[in-house]
Amino acid sequence: MNTLLERVQAVLSTTPERWQRLVSTLPDDLLTRVPMTGEWSALNCLQHLLDAERSLFPVRFRAFLAGQDFEAYDPRKPHPDLDAQHPEQLAVAFAQQRRESLVLLGQVRDDDLERTVQHPQFGTVTLAQLLHTWAAHDLMHTVQAERALMQPFMLNCGPWRSFFRDHEIAIQKQES
Template sequence: MDFDITHGSAILARTPATLHALLDGLDSAWTSATEGPDTWSAYDIVGHLLHGERTDWIPRAQLILAQADTRRFAPFDRFAQFEASQGRSLAELLREFTAHREASLDTLHGWHLSDSQLALRGEHPAFGDVTLRQLLATWVAHDLGHLAQIARVMAKQYRAAVGPWREYLPILDR
């Protein structure tokens, strides 16, 4: 499927509600569990999504649209959530993520982007030239990847408890 703002926005708009439905009010045994050392919990992932909402998607899109002399993106700190989320509740992170996402989507829709604008380029620090269309498609896939990651991390908490059914639950071994 080619990227389409309407289709992509439909996913982006649903991510906060999906996170709220899945995580809000759950015991921390679910939300702080990981897959092992150096892996992320649902809490960590929400913090990561919030950090991205603040510093990645819309700021990079603005940089591309400005087409100034400097179109190089600042590197994204994939681990900033560990410091930024410290001492904050999951409910607080979810509320803030929701507010930032709504503002991001308002900004995105307010641009009324044309195909020629979606073809504009920025410079990613690792990948080089990328288009606005690619950035926005990545935003959608990024959300979906982290939703799948949360489901996987949570499912793995019952890895041993499912007994012989594990054979039919590939999510437990990925």
């Protein structure tokens, strides 16, 4: 099997487990805490990952296999059904969707990786690029969630706070 496929499958298979662990052990107030106006809470990151798992990556994956160009995707589109669910329900739904996605991913062969379609914003893209993006997207939003979770701890660690300056969301936004 192709190294890219192995790595992508490894990342995609671990993300639901990480989220299930987070939502089953952390209190809701920490999961829903917005670190700064305009930033996402950990819960917002999970909601977005579930939305992307339902309506973005598998849809685009199937488009590649069918040779169909992509339609636009709005990541800021509201999803009231996601807002109404408890974090543990979201993690379970995400895990189920991800299992289905991993079955789809198991259909990829090395020669499929060079398939191309047209993206409405980026032009010609390959399946390999989509797979790289899918894995990076998982990791990015998990790190983003963990950064949000870190904020109240970092802000209250006294003299050790200097060790965490690179991870303080408010400071980074002000300096940018």
